[in-house]
Every structure is written in C-alpha cells, then in structure tokens.
Amino acid sequence: MLNVARHKAIQKNLDVKFIKGDMRDLRVGAFDAVITIFNAISHLTKADFIKSIRSIHKNLNAGGLYIFDIFNLFYLLKDDNITRLTID
Secondary structure (H helix, E strand, O other): OHHHHHHHHHHOOOOOOOOOOOOOOOOOOOEEEEEEOOOOOOOOOHHHHHHHHHHHHHOEEEEEEEEEOOOOHHHHHHHHHHHHOOOO
C-alpha cells in the first residue's frame, strides 16, 4: 500500500514523507493528532492493542487527539445493516 501511496503522491506532485513501521512500537515524533482508519486496529490482539495505544500516546503532543474507527462485522451483516451504513 505504501508503494501505491507513493505512486499517487508522485502523480499529484505532492511532497509527502511515508514511513513504514509498526504501530505497536513506532516512534516518529510528536503530533497534534494521530488517525488510524479502515479498521486498522481491530485486527490486533488485546495485548497488541494496548501496546499500540501506548505507542500512539507517546507520539502525541500534550492534549493531542487520537481518532480511530472500528467496524463490527457481525453488526454489519445482521439484518443487512451494511446497506444502511453511512460514512460522514
């Protein structure tokens, strides 16, 4: 996916720094916000989730914000809820 992102950045003439790492122990700086999307954290074990939250916290400025999403597959499949899903 990083290769795809790099290619798109080049196509759009964007100067973007991409970093490959593991959210469980990545140290890349201090940010006002960290975002993980598309269910990135829902695949972790409980122990790895805790490691990730701690690691993310260490990469946030004081008062920083962490935003993530988690989709519940069982809910989405029940009663065809997936067809009523909205993303704002």
